[in-house]
Amino acid sequence: MNVIPIRSSSEIRLTVNGRPVTLEVRPEALLLDVLRDRLQLKGARRSCDMQVCGACTVLVDGAPVSACTYLAVEADGREVLTVEGLADGDRLDPLQEAFIEHGAVQCGFCTAGMLLTAKALLAEEPSPSPARVAEYLRGNLCRCTGYRKILDAILACAAPGGGTR
Amino acid sequence: MSARTGFRVVGQSVRRTDALEKVTGRARYLSDLELPGMAHARLLRSPHAHARIVRVDVARARALPGVHAVLAASDLTFCDPAYGPALRDRPLLASEVVRYEGEPVVAVAADDEATAVEALDLVEVDYEELPAVTTLEDALAPGAPLVHTAEPLAGHFSDLSTLRAKPGTNICHQFDYGRGDVEAALAAAHLVLEETYTFPRIQHYSMEPHGAVARWDDEGGLTVWASTQNPFSVRAELAAMFALPASRIRIAVPLLGGGFGGKTYAKLEPIAAALARVARRPVRLLASVEDAFRTVRRCSARVTLRLGFLRDGRLDALACRADFDVGAYADIAPRVIQKGTYTATGPYRVSHVQLHSNAVYTNTTPGGAFRGFGVPQIVWGVESMMDIAAGRLERDPVDLRRQNLLAHGEEFAPGDTPVDGKLEESLGRLAEAIRWSDTVPPGRARGIAAMMKASVAPSVSEAIVRLHADGSANVLVSTVEMGQGARTVMAQIAAEVLALPLARVRIVPPDTSITPYDQTSSSSRSTTMVGRAVQEAAEDVVGQLRKIAAGKLGVAAGRLRVEDGAVVSGRTRLPYPDLLDHHFGMRGGELIGRGVVAPGRTAAPLGGSTPFWEVAMGGAEIALDEETGAISVEAYASVSDVGRCINPQQCAAQDEGAVMQGLGHTLLEEMVYEGGQLLNGDLVGYRVPRAGDLPPRLQTRFVENGDGAGPFGAKGVGEGGLIPVSPAVANALARLTGVRLRELPLTPERVWRALRERRQRDATDRTTGGPGDV
Numbered sequence: 001m002n003v004i005p006i007r008s009s010s011e012i013r014l015t016v017n018g019r020p021v022t023l024e025v026r027p028e029a030l031l032l033d034v035l036r037d038r039l040q041l042k043g044a045r046r047s048c049d050m051q052v053c054g055a056c057t058v059l060v061d062g063a064p065v066s067a068c069t070y071l072a073v074e075a076d077g078r079e080v081l082t083v084e085g086l087a088d089g090d091r092l093d094p095l096q097e098a099f100i101e102h103g104a105v106q107c108g109f110c111t112a113g114m115l116l117t118a119k120a121l122l123a124e125e126p127s128p129s130p131a132r133v134a135e136y137l138r139g140n141l142c143r144c145t146g147y148r149k150i151l152d153a154i155l156a157c158a159a160p161g162g163g164t165r
Numbered sequence: 166m167s168a169r170t171g172f173r174v175v176g177q178s179v180r181r182t183d184a185l186e187k188v189t190g191r192a193r194y195l196s197d198l199e200l201p202g203m204a205h206a207r208l209l210r211s212p213h214a215h216a217r218i219v220r221v222d223v224a225r226a227r228a229l230p231g232v233h234a235v236l237a238a239s240d241l242t243f244c245d246p247a248y249g250p251a252l253r254d255r256p257l258l259a260s261e262v263v264r265y266e267g268e269p270v271v272a273v274a275a276d277d278e279a280t281a282v283e284a285l286d287l288v289e290v291d292y293e294e295l296p297a298v299t300t301l302e303d304a305l306a307p308g309a310p311l312v313h314t315a316e317p318l319a320g321h322f323s324d325l326s327t328l329r330a331k332p333g334t335n336i337c338h339q340f341d342y343g344r345g346d347v348e349a350a351l352a353a354a355h356l357v358l359e360e361t362y363t364f365p366r367i368q369h370y371s372m373e374p375h376g377a378v379a380r381w382d383d384e385g386g387l388t389v390w391a392s393t394q395n396p397f398s399v400r401a402e403l404a405a406m407f408a409l410p411a412s413r414i415r416i417a418v419p420l421l422g423g424g425f426g427g428k429t430y431a432k433l434e435p436i437a438a439a440l441a442r443v444a445r446r447p448v449r450l451l452a453s454v455e456d457a458f459r460t461v462r463r464c465s466a467r468v469t470l471r472l473g474f475l476r477d478g479r480l481d482a483l484a485c486r487a488d489f490d491v492g493a494y495a496d497i498a499p500r501v502i503q504k505g506t507y508t509a510t511g512p513y514r515v516s517h518v519q520l521h522s523n524a525v526y527t528n529t530t531p532g533g534a535f536r537g538f539g540v541p542q543i544v545w546g547v548e549s550m551m552d553i554a555a556g557r558l559e560r561d562p563v564d565l566r567r568q569n570l571l572a573h574g575e576e577f578a579p580g581d582t583p584v585d586g587k588l589e590e591s592l593g594r595l596a597e598a599i600r601w602s603d604t605v606p607p608g609r610a611r612g613i614a615a616m617m618k619a620s621v622a623p624s625v626s627e628a629i630v631r632l633h634a635d636g637s638a639n640v641l642v643s644t645v646e647m648g649q650g651a652r653t654v655m656a657q658i659a660a661e662v663l664a665l666p667l668a669r670v671r672i673v674p675p676d677t678s679i680t681p682y683d684q685t686s687s688s689s690r691s692t693t694m695v696g697r698a699v700q701e702a703a704e705d706v707v708g709q710l711r712k713i714a715a716g717k718l719g720v721a722a723g724r725l726r727v728e729d730g731a732v733v734s735g736r737t738r739l740p741y742p743d744l745l746d747h748h749f750g751m752r753g754g755e756l757i758g759r760g761v762v763a764p765g766r767t768a769a770p771l772g773g774s775t776p777f778w779e780v781a782m783g784g785a786e787i788a789l790d791e792e793t794g795a796i797s798v799e800a801y802a803s804v805s806d807v808g809r810c811i812n813p814q815q816c817a818a819q820d821e822g823a824v825m826q827g828l829g830h831t832l833l834e835e836m837v838y839e840g841g842q843l844l845n846g847d848l849v850g851y852r853v854p855r856a857g858d859l860p861p862r863l864q865t866r867f868v869e870n871g872d873g874a875g876p877f878g879a880k881g882v883g884e885g886g887l888i889p890v891s892p893a894v895a896n897a898l899a900r901l902t903g904v905r906l907r908e909l910p911l912t913p914e915r916v917w918r919a920l921r922e923r924r925q926r927d928a929t930d931r932t933t934g935g936p937g938d939v
Contacts, residue, residue, distance in 0.1 A: 042197040043190020045422070047372045048454050052848040055372055083190035096188040100180055103814040106822065107648025108187030109372040109422030115188065137856040141848075143372055143423050144648040145818060146825030147856040148863050 012076035016041070017085025025072040032056045032067035035082060043083035043112040047141075054140030057113035058082045064113075064120045066139070083112035086119070094157045095119060102153040106144035113140050118154045126159040133158075175661045175877050178814035181653045182672070183420065183646060195376040195392045195419050196451050203378070204233045206440050206450035207281035209271040209288055210459060211263035214528040214841025215297035215310065218261055218290060223271060225287040231276040232284045233444035236436075238270075244406045244439060247318070250398060250430040252328060252337060254317035255494040255531070257406075257435050263292070264312055264493035265528050266842055267459025274440040274448045297528040297841040301467050301488050304335040304527045311335060312493055312526035328499055331523075337491065338499035338524040340506050342770055344579065345517030347471075350482035354473030356557055362470070362546035362907045365835035366490070367463035369535055370853050371647075373422020374452040375460055377437035381445075386413040387438055392421050394428045394645050395685035400677050402431040403438055415678040421647035425826070426534035427461050428647070429687050430497055458846035462836055464489040464498050464524075464532035466542035470509075472550050473517070478560055480551075480569045482517035485509040487543060489532070491524045496533035498524050503771060504619060505539020508577075511547055512588050512617040512780065513569040518578075528841055534687060536826060540618045541888045545909065548614035548892030552899060562896065563596050566615055573872075577617075580767070582774040584617075585880065586806035591615075591782050591868050598802035598864050599784030609799060612896025613784040614889035620881055621688040622773030623766050627681035628698035630659060630758040632706045634749075636730050636741035638663055640702075643675040643683035644695045649883055650815040651691045655699050657811055658876050662703035664727040689779050689881030692811060693874055694762050700876040701760030709756045713748045714739050777874040780806040781885025783824070785893040786862075789901055794917025796832060798894060800862035808873020808880040820865040820886035827890025829854045832910050 009026045016039060025034055035041045035058065044067050047055040051066040058067045059081040060074075086093040095115050098104070105111050114137070121128060121136045128136065133154050134147070142150060186192040223235045238246065238260035246257040259270045271288050275281040298304040298312065312335055319328060329339045351357050378390040387409065393399050396416035404411050421428060433450050441448040452460060466489045473482035487506050491498035506522040555562040570588040571577065577584060592615065596602065599611055629641040640659045644651040652672040660667045673680055683695055707727050714732040715722035717739070725732050731740040746752055767774045786800040803820045810816040833852045837844045845851045865886070873880025891909055899905045904919045 036197075041190070042193070045194070045373070046196065047374070047422075048848040050847060050849055053372060053454075083188075087189055092188065099188050100184040103178070103181070103818050105181060105184045105187045106650070106818060107372065107421060107423045108183065108192050109194070109648075111187050112190050131857075134856040134859060141372065141853060141855065143370055143425070143826065143853065144822045146821035146823075146854075146863070147859045148821045149818060151856060151859065 010073060012073055014075045014077065015079040017082060027073055029072040030068060031058070031070040031072045031075055034072040035067060041082050041084050045109050045112065047109065052141070054113040054117060055110055057116050057140060059116050059120055062120060062123060064117045081116065083115055086115060095154070098153040098156045102149045102156065104145060104149040104153040110140060110142040114142065114150055122157060128158055130155060172661055172877065174657045174667055175811050176809065176813070178812055179653065179657060179667055181650055181815070182656050183652060192420055194373055194422050195378065195390060196373070198378050198390055198419065200378065200380060200447040203447040203449050204274040204276065204444050205278045205281050206272060206274045206437060206448050207278065207285055208269040208436070209285045209290070211259060211266060211268040211270050213263055213292050213294055214266045214299060215295040216263050216292035217295060218259060218263060218270070219293050220289070220291040221271065222289040226273060226284040229280065229284045229287060231280040232273060233446060234274040234440045235284065236272045236439060236443060241439060243442060248402050248406060248431055248435055249495055250320045250497050251499040252317045252495040253320050254313060257439060265530055267530060268493065269436065272436050272440055274444045298335065299527055299529055299838045299841050301490050301525055301527070304525050305488065309335060312528055335526040336523045337495050337526055338502065340503035340522045341520065342507055343519045347482050347484045347517045347519035350517035351471060351473040351484065354481055355476040356474040356554060357471060358550050358553055359469070359471045360546065360550055360907060362468050362549065363909070364466045364542040364545055365830065365909055366465040366529065367535065367830045367834050368458050368836055368851060369425040369427030369461070370454070370457070371423030371425055371427055374454050374457040375428060375432045376451040377434045378447060378449045379434070379437040379441035380447040381441055386415070388415040388417065389434050389438060390417045390419065391434050392428055393418060393434065394421070394424045394647060394687050395430065396643060396675050396677050397682055398685065399431045399434050403434060406435055407438065415676060418645050418675040421645055424645070424647035425536045426538065426687055427457070429534045429685060432460055455847050458836065458843060459530050461496060461533045462492065462530045463535035464491050464501055464539065464542070466490065468543055468546045470546045470550060472554060474554055474558060478558055478565050478568050480513050480515050483510050483515045484519045485521070485543065487522040489522060489524050489539070489542065490527050490529065492527055492529045492531040494531040495524065496531045498532050501534060501539040505543050507770060508540060508617060508619055509543045509547060511544060512571055512615050514571050514575065529838055530843065536823065536884050537888050538688065538884070540616060541891065544614065544616045544888050545891045548616070548889065549895055549905070549907070552612065552896040553905065562613060563592060563601055567592055577778070578770060581769040582778065585778050585872055585874060586780045586868060587870060588780060591780055591804050591806050594866050594868060595782040595784050595802060595804040598804060598866050599786060599800065601784065609786055609788050610897045610901035611784060611786045612893045612900060613782065614892035614896060615782040616885060616888040618779040618885060618888065619775035620690045620693070620777055620779065621685065622771070622775050623764060624684055624690060624694055624773070624776060625763040626683045626694040626698045628695060628702040628760040629681055630699065630702040630706050632663070632741060632756040634742060634745050634752050634754060637669040638665060639671050639673050640699055641673045641680045642695050642699060643677070643680045644691045645675055645686035647686065649819060650812060651686065653815065654692055654696065654811045658696050658699045659703045662700055662707060665730055689883045689885070690776070693777050693880050696876040696879065697762045698760035701762070702758040705758030705760065706756050709758065710741065710744055713744050717747055777880040779881050779885040781889060783886065783889030783893045785897045787894060787897040787901065789898070789916070791920060794913035794915070794920060796894065796898060796911055796916060798828060798860040801860045802864045802866065803886045804866045804868065805882050805885050806868040807882045808875065809869045809871050809878045810867055811877070811879050813867070816867055816882050817865045819883045821863060823883065823886030824863060824890055825854050825859065827887035828858060830909060831891040831894050835910055
C-alpha cells in the first residue's frame, strides 16, 4: 500500500473534558492520536484499529465513538469526553466507584472504553436490563474479566426499576 | 481481624491497589512511554508462508529523510541474531528463508510511524516461493518439505538441554513418559476406547499488543521497557545476543494490558534493541493486533488417546500420542508439549501409562505459551472420553470420575509431588453448583470435566522487603502485573506479616536492575512462589524488629509480637519508627528483609516436582438451537482448589475470565489458514467472546483447606478454570443430542452438520433396521 502524504492541515475547535481546545490537525489525523499524542490524554487505548474492541472509546457529544477510526476534524465544534474527564476532581463518577468496588478492573486496558460506553448507555437509558447492558457493550471487548463483574458494576449504577432479563 | 481465618488483610477482598489509576486513565502502559528523541519502528513482514529471500534492497528506504535505521538480516553483524528460549532457531530478522506469513524481514526506525511506513514501502524484497506445510498432516507426511534444515542450538533452559529432535523431519522435540505395561493392560481391559481429538490454533488477544522501547546508554548498556511477562528471560536473551553481562542490561516492565502467556519470552525486544543500536537513539516498536496474530499463538494439537477401564470402572491404562503444531519457530513449545502431555492422566489414578508427544514445525505463526500451557489440548480429549466411558459402563459421569480420583497426599506419579488438595471435595462442590442431581429443564443438558495441572519446575522467586524509617514498606519483586492482581496480592501478604495497613505497603514495579530475580509471571505460580518469598522477606524484617525490641526491652525476642505497626510486649508498644530510631541512633536507615524460594531440581520427571497442583473442575448447562446448531451456555460453574483465597474477589475474577476465555476456543475461536495465508488475523475475522456471550449464570467456587504450598496455605489459580470448559460443554452436547464432536471450536456449522448426519443415519437405520449408534 502506498501512502500519499497530505501535508495540509486545518484548525479545529472542540471541547475536551469541558475545556476548549484549538488545534491544527492534518486531515487524516485520527482523534485517538490527537488525544494521546497531542493532548497527552492517554486513557483511550489503541488495540484492534478497526472499531471492534472499544478500547479507544470516547464520547463525542455524548455518543460513544471509536477514536481509532474517527477523524479529528470530525470532532470540530463538538464535545469530547475521555476517561480523564469522568471524575469531578477527586470525586469519582459512580461508575468508576462501582468498577473498583465490583472488581471490574483487571488489566485495565478496556476500562476507559467500558466506563464511557456505560456512561452513554445510562444517560440514554437509566434502567437497562442486564441483557440490554450486555447488548450495548457489544463493541467493547474485555479479555480478562469475562464481563461478569463489569456488568455487575454497570447494573449497580442503574436507576432502580431496570427490567430483568 | 477475620474471626474465620485469624488474618487481618489476607483473605479479604481488598480493593485492587491499581484500580484507581486504571479507572481514571492514569495507569501507564508501554505505549504511553515517550522518550526524548525516540524513533518509531515498523516491520516489513513476509507475504509468503515459505520462501527463499532472493534479494533485499533497502537503499531507497535508507535514503528517505527522517529514517534513522533500516535493518535486514545481512545488517545484523553486530549481534548474534539467533534467539529462542528452548531452541535458538529464530532469527531476529528472516535470513535467506521466510518460514511463515508475517515473519519480520526488514525493520525500520524513523521520526514517526508515518515515515516508517513510507520507508517500508520503499523496500524491495524478491522471494522465490517454496512448498509450505501448514497442517500437521502435511508436516508429518513422509518427504514433507522441511521448515528448518539446520540443527538449531539449545536455548537458555537447562531442562531442555536434552531436546530430542528427529533429524530429517519437522519434529523439533519429542517427549516420552511411561509406567506399567499399557499394552498388556489395554489387552486385559473390560472397555477400551480409542479416539482422536483436535484443538485449534488460538490467538491470545491480550488487548494490549506486544511492545518494546529500547535505549542504549553512553556506556554501552541497554535498557528495554517491555510488555513482557518474564523480564529475566528477556534479559538472558539480550545478554546472549549482544554479548553483554546481565548487569549491563535493564528490563523494566510497566503495567501490561493482558498477557495470557503470549508475552512470555523475548518477542519484539531483540528487534527494538537492534534498531536502537543502529539508530543511536531510543526506539519504540509497538505491535498492532494484526502483528500479534503473527507473533505467537496457542499450539494446535491432534491427540489420539486410548483408555482402558476395568469392569468396576477403574481407569487402568491410558495411552496418549499427541502431535502439537508449534509453528515456524519453537519458542517455548517444547516445554508446552511435555508439560501438557505429562499430566494427561489428570486428577486420576492410573497404573499403566504411555505418553508420547511431538512438537512439529509448520509454516505458521509460532506457537508458544498460552493459559493452560498444553493441558487444554489433552484434557479436551481425555475428559470427553471419561464421559463416553461413563455411558458405555452405564455409570454416572460424576460417579465414575469420583471413583478414579487421586487421594489427598497420593503421589501424582512415582517420585512426583503428592496431591495437595482434596479432589473429591472439588468434585462434590461442582456437582452441587451445577445442580447435577436436579432434573434438567427440557431442551437442556449438563456436562462436567476435571483437570489437574502442574506449575513450572524447577522454579525460583526472590523478594526484598524494605522497611523505611517512617514505618512504611516497599516490596521489591519482579512479578508482572498484567491484570491478574499480583501487586495487590503481594501487598496483602506483606501487609499481613508486617502488621501494616495496606496503604503503607508499596510494590515496586519490575526492573531487572532493581527488583530481584523471578523466573516468570506465568504458570499460575506468582501467589505461591513470589508470595512465599514476600512472606519470608517480611518475616525477616519482623525478626529484625523483634530482635531490636528485645534488646531494648531486655526480653526474649520470641515473646514479642507485631501488631498495628508496632512491636508489642504485654502493654508496651514500640512503633516501628521508634525502633528504627533506636537502632540507627537517628531518623534514617532501613531494615531489609530477603526471601528466596527455590525448591530446586528433583528426581521427578521433567527435572523438578511441581511446587503445587492447580486443580479445577467445571460444569456447563447448555441449550441448543437445532435449526442453526448454535450452542448457548445457560449456566456454568467453576470450582478451583486454591488452598486459600488471598483475595476472594480477585480469585473469582480470575476464574470468571478463564471460563470466558475457555468458551472462546470452545465455541468461537480458531486461526484459519488457507494456502499458508492466515485468513482471519484481525478482530473482524477472529471472534472473541463478547459481553453477550456471558452465560446467564456463571458461578465460581473455591475449595479452601489451607493446604497449598504458598503463603498462608494458598496456591495458584488463573489457568485451571479455562481448561475444563471445552469438554464440559461437549459432554453436555452429547448428553443433549447424542452427538459427540471431537474437533474445536463447536461452531454452529459443525454442530448442525453433526446433527444432520445423525438424523440421516437414524433414518437409514430405521429403514434398514440397523443399530443406532451414539
